[in-house]
Amino acid sequence: MSLKxxxxxxxxxxxxxxYQAVAHQVTAAHKILEDKSxxxxxxxxxxxxxxxxxxxxxxxxxxxAARIKEKCDVLIVIGIGGSYLGARAAxxxxxxxxxxxLKKDTPDIYFVGNNISPAYLNEVLSICEGRDVCVNVISKxxxxxxxxxxxxxxxxxxxxxxxxxxAKTRIFATTDKAKGTLKKLSDEEGYETFxxxxxxxxxxxxxxxVGLLPIAAAGCDIDKLMAGAREGQKKYSADDGNxxxxxxxxxxxxxxxxxxxxxxxxxxxxxxxxxxxFKQLFAESEGKDNKGIFPxxxxxxxxxxxxxxxxxxxxxxMFETVMHIKTPQSDIFLEPDKDNLxxxxxxxxxNMSVVNEKAYQGTILAHTEGxxxxxxxxxxxLDEENLGxxxxxxxxxxxxxxxxxxxxxxNQPGVESYKKNMFALLGKPGYxxxxxxxxxxxx
Ligand code: PA5
Numbered sequence: 442m443s444l445k446x447x448x449x450x451x452x453x454x455x456x457x458x459x460y461q462a463v464a465h466q467v468t469a470a471h472k473i474l475e476d477k478s479x480x481x482x483x484x485x486x487x488x489x490x491x492x493x494x495x496x497x498x499x500x501x502x503x504x505x506a507a508r509i510k511e512k513c514d515v516l517i518v519i520g521i522g523g524s525y526l527g528a529r530a531a532x533x534x535x536x537x538x539x540x541x542x543l544k545k546d547t548p549d550i551y552f553v554g555n556n557i558s559p560a561y562l563n564e565v566l567s568i569c570e571g572r573d574v575c576v577n578v579i580s581k582x583x584x585x586x587x588x589x590x591x592x593x594x595x596x597x598x599x600x601x602x603x604x605x606x607x608a609k610t611r612i613f614a615t616t617d618k619a620k621g622t623l624k625k626l627s628d629e630e631g632y633e634t635f636x637x638x639x640x641x642x643x644x645x646x647x648x649x650x651v652g653l654l655p656i657a658a659a660g661c662d663i664d665k666l667m668a669g670a671r672e673g674q675k676k677y678s679a680d681d682g683n684x685x686x687x688x689x690x691x692x693x694x695x696x697x698x699x700x701x702x703x704x705x706x707x708x709x710x711x712x713x714x715x716x717x718x719f720k721q722l723f724a725e726s727e728g729k730d731n732k733g734i735f736p737x738x739x740x741x742x743x744x745x746x747x748x749x750x751x752x753x754x755x756x757x758x759m760f761e762t763v764m765h766i767k768t769p770q771s772d773i774f775l776e777p778d779k780d781n782l783x784x785x786x787x788x789x790x791x792n793m794s795v796v797n798e799k800a801y802q803g804t805i806l807a808h809t810e811g812x813x814x815x816x817x818x819x820x821x822x823l824d825e826e827n828l829g830x831x832x833x834x835x836x837x838x839x840x841x842x843x844x845x846x847x848x849x850x851x852n853q854p855g856v857e858s859y860k861k862n863m864f865a866l867l868g869k870p871g872y873x874x875x876x877x878x879x880x881x882x883x884x
Contacts, residue, residue, distance in 0.1 A: 443672070444830050446684035447765070447817035448691070450805055454760075454814040455694055463690050463845070470689070470844035471680040479844055481851025486640030487836055490648050491670035491829070498635060499663070502650055505613055505633060506657035510547055512611060513575040515568065517595055518655045519554035520579035521587045523643025524615075526721050527832070528552075528579075528655035530714035531647065534828055535661045537770075538710045547660040548575070553595070554588030562591060566598065574599060575611040577658070579651050581637040583621020586860070592623075615650045642851050644722045645836055648829070662825045669829025676830070677837045685834050688762075688816065689841035695760045695814055696734050696846075702759035704752065705738040708797050709766055711823055713740045719835060726839045726850040733846065742800050749804075753811045760814040765801060768822040769794045 448455075473479030474488065509516055518528060529552050532540055541549040551565045576599060578592045599608035614627040615635040627634045635650030637643075646652065648670055657663045677685035692703065705719050716738025727733035737759075739748050752759065775796075777789040788796055805815050818834075820827050843850025865875035 443669075443821050443827050444684070444834060445819040446688055447819055448687070450809045450815040450817060451691065453809065454698075455691065459694050460687075460690060463694055466693070466845045467686050467690050467841065468680050470841045471686065473844060474840055480849035484640055484642045484645070484851035486638045487642075487645035487648070488840075489674070490638075490641065491667055491674045491833060494649070494667070495636070498650060499653070499667075501633075502635065502653050502657055503663070505635075505654060509575045509577075509613070509658045510660075512573060513548050514572040515574050516548045516550045516655070516658050517565065517569070517574060517576045518550055518552050518579065519576060519588045519591045519595065520552075520615075520651070521555045521585060522721060522725075523646050524579040524581060524585075524588065524637075524651055525552055525555045526644075526714070526718040527647025527652040530718040531652060531656045531661065531666070531828060531832075532659045533711055533714045534823055535656075535825060536659055536711075538713060540659065545660065547658065550655060550659055554578075554591030557587055557590070562594060566594070569598065574602070575613070577613045577615065577654055578623065579615040579637075580621070580623050581617060581643055581646065581651070583616045583623030583625075586863070589622070613654060615654060642853075644725055645851075647718070647832055665825035666829040669826035669831075670833045671829070672826065673830040673833030673837070677834065685838045686841055688818075688834075689838045689845060691816055692734060692838075692842050693845045700734070700758065700760045700814065702735045702737055704748075704759050704761045705736065705764070706741055706744075706761050707764040707766065708741050708801050709769065709823070710740055710743070711770065712764055712766070713738070715764075715831075716740070722835060722839050723842075725853040725856070726843045727846055727848060729848050729852075729855060732848060741804060742797075745800075745804060752808055752813055757812050760816065761808060762816045762818065763801070763805065765817050765819045766821075766823060767819060769797070770823055 474485070477485055518525070532550060537543055541551070551568065553562060553565050576592070576595050578588060580588045596608070596612065599611055602608075603611065609631050612630070612632045613635065614623055614632045615637060616623040616627065617639070618624070618636045624634065635654060637646055637649055637651055641649055648667065653663050656666065673685075677683050680686065703723070705716050707713070707716070720736045720738055723734065723736040728735070752761070773793040775789040775791060775793055777786050805817070809815050820831065840850050861872070861875065862879055865872035865879050868876060
């Protein structure tokens with residue numbers, strides 16, 4: 442079994458009767474997800490996506506990825522939130538957090554349009570100098586400010602460098618099938634376009650063209666990724682106490698005991714961006730109506746030297762979900778040293794992964810003894826099948842958990858507030874009346 446929930450370290454925190462007490466809530470959440478009668482039921486396209494996806498478009502994605510590989514040294518992926526995090530997380534998970542520095546026959550990939558920092562954009566522009574560039578601009582709504590602004594700049598760069606005709610063969614747009622400024626612009630300019638299905642929200646879209654094109658362009662096997670997700674769809678389809686539903690139940694039991702922060706932990710930096718993807722998935726899905734578990738993420742042992750103190754000894758507000766990746770991508774055999782001046786010979790004659798494993802074991806015992814519940818998710822290794830299953834596991838757990846909490850897991854009304862203020866302050870037409878009020882508040 443590739444993915445397995447291990448509840449051994451929860452024994453002192455959750456009794457069997459507590460699982461039984463929430464079982465009816467799990468069943469109710471399962472039922473409204475199945476019969477599509479719950480809140481946000483217009484956005485359930487991700488549930489059957491691993492089996493029910495556009496096979497022709499999937500082949501087009503693979504063909505576009507092959508063309509990108511031939512045509513460019515650098516692929517610029519423009520998008521924010523759900524139109525950014527999944528692709529980057531998958532590439533780092535499957536390749537490396539050093540993907541761009543690896544020797545490879547695929548392009549370097551830089552992600553822009555996920556902030557409004559001019560310095561960040563200038564740095565990526567200077568990285569592109571003297572190199573062949575392609576762009577994948579991704580926006581479901583087609584109107585989000587950050588990617589739209591970055592796309593303006595990269596569109597001009599490509600048109601200045603290659604001329605309009607060649608530029609349009611280097612631009613790939615992933616957006617709504619019919620609506621939005623990006624769709625209109627792409628049709629007018631003649632870009633190849635890919636679709637974000639209407640019924641799949643941004644943070645649930647990594648297994649659509651949103652994630653699949655950049656992931657394929659990085660040389661990852663998207664057939665295997667979808668096969669892993671199909672495995673998840675099958676394993677987590679029934680209300681039979683499966684690991685995914687159990688994880689959702691545990692989160693809600695712990696939340697009921699005052700654990701309002703979940704720290705997703707791994708012992709491999711290749712997983713760090715998955716932590717960012719997880720944060721968006723759960724924060725936007727559950728953080729509403731003045732409720733929700735605050736999702737955080739950490740990479741150990743790095744963060745044991747920063748957050749570790751708080752987790753062990755600070756306010757007892759959190760639980761940890763630990764990704765236990767059993768087989769590293771590669772290993773280092775630690776040779777003994779005859780002088781042993783640094784006293785480290787006790788670590789030697791074994792692989793370095795053994796040391797990492799002991800750090801995991803030691804930490805989990807320390808943290809649980811310190812009063813922090815630990816959920817463990819065992820994963821065999823970082824490959825496409827496991828990633829596909831893991832994505833599906835978290836998406837389904839998030840939906841079940843959100844319904845158990847009584848919120849709509851598929852909207853994000855809170856994200857609009859900053860946008861309205863920003864637009865008003867920038868003088869966007871239609872926001873005139875708010876501008877003066879906001880400026881007065883700023884003083
Ligand atoms: O999950 C979401 O819906 C959001 O995070 C969006 O993905 C994000 O705001 C980007 O939106 P869009 O793809 O419309 O540009």
